[in-house]
Amino acid sequence: MNRETLINHVAKTTRDMWDRGWAEANGGNVSLRLNDEQNAAFAGLQGQSEWIQLSVEAPSLQGERFIFTGTGRYLRNVEIAPERNIGLIELNNNGTAYRILWGFEPNGRPTSELAAHLLSHATIKDSTNNYAHAVIHTHTPSIIALTYAFADLSTAKLTALLWRMHAECVVVFPKGVEFLPWMMAGSDDLGQATAAALRQRTLVVWEQHGIVGTGRNLDEAFGRIYVAEKAAEIYLACAAAGGVKKTLTDAQLQAIAGNFRCNWEPSLLAGWPGV
Ligand code: 13P
Numbered sequence: 227m228n229r230e231t232l233i234n235h236v237a238k239t240t241r242d243m244w245d246r247g248w249a250e251a252n253g254g255n256v257s258l259r260l261n262d263e264q265n266a267a268f269a270g271l272q273g274q275s276e277w278i279q280l281s282v283e284a285p286s287l288q289g290e291r292f293i294f295t296g297t298g299r300y301l302r303n304v305e306i307a308p309e310r311n312i313g314l315i316e317l318n319n320n321g322t323a324y325r326i327l328w329g330f331e332p333n334g335r336p337t338s339e340l341a342a343h344l345l346s347h348a349t350i351k352d353s354t355n356n357y358a359h360a361v362i363h364t365h366t367p368s369i370i371a372l373t374y375a376f377a378d379l380s381t382a383k384l385t386a387l388l389w390r391m392h393a394e395c396v397v398v399f400p401k402g403v404e405f406l407p408w409m410m411a412g413s414d415d416l417g418q419a420t421a422a423a424l425r426q427r428t429l430v431v432w433e434q435h436g437i438v439g440t441g442r443n444l445d446e447a448f449g450r451i452y453v454a455e456k457a458a459e460i461y462l463a464c465a466a467a468g469g470v471k472k473t474l475t476d477a478q479l480q481a482i483a484g485n486f487r488c489n490w491e492p493s494l495l496a497g498w499p500g501v
């Protein structure tokens with residue numbers, strides 16, 4: 227994989243986020259932990275910045291390199307000027323600081339959600355045995371709307387609602403979606419809570435804010451978010467059309483999970499019985 231292919235992978239994702247209305251203004255951010263082949267595409271770079279202290283520590287990510295979107299940058303512009311809107315960072319050898327190797331021109335920095343991304347990468351690197359390399363945070367409108375539409379949302383309720391409203395969901399996120407109550411955007415607390423949830427799940431919803439999705443690459447992380455967002459859209463469309471009259475039943479979901487050999491958590495079904 228050469229540098230251009232890698233940048234195009236990121237730009238395709240950020241363009242898709244913009245096109246779907248998930249990335250208003252500078253909303254949303256993306257990160258990709260580079261594998262050996264991708265690292266080779268960025269070989270021989272000198273540090274473009276001093277070491278910058280992180281607000282959190284991620285020792286298991288020592289020496290790792292990441293592509294990040296820049297703080298305040300519009301994801302729509304990544305494909306137009308990648309060197310301004312994304313950048314490559316490298317962590318030091320104890321995971322306490324980073325430096326910029328490429329991009330973020332002229333004086334940019336990685337996303338304000340850096341703590342959430344790095345702590346999430348630390349979790350998924352470990353919990354997926356180094357399989358998962360991508361983290362996306364975005365402002366999916368229908369998922370966000372659900373967090374305003376229900377006063378009593380929980381992980382089980384949100385998961386069961388999404389599973390019951392779209393047959394793809396239990397296959398694409400069999401471990402469910404974590405629901406986190408509102409926390410300040412960009413805070414270390416939000417980052418710690420998100421990373422802890424990712425030990426079990428691949429998706430985390432931030433109340434009144436958005437969603438985080440993870441995966442092997444940006445396509446997989448994006449796909450998981452898209453399926454959850456589509457289920458939320460179907461729910462809201464039914465609600466607007468006079469109310470949900472029918473949902474996938476426990477028996478149907480058990481059959482789907484069995485058919486696709488999902489390692490799922492059926493106990494979450496009780497969170498929302500459906501209709
Ligand atoms: P950044 O521009 O810093 O990436 O912030 C966007 C965002 O969505 C914060 O939650």
Ligand code: ZN
Nearest residue numbers: 253254411436
């Ligand atoms: Zn956000």
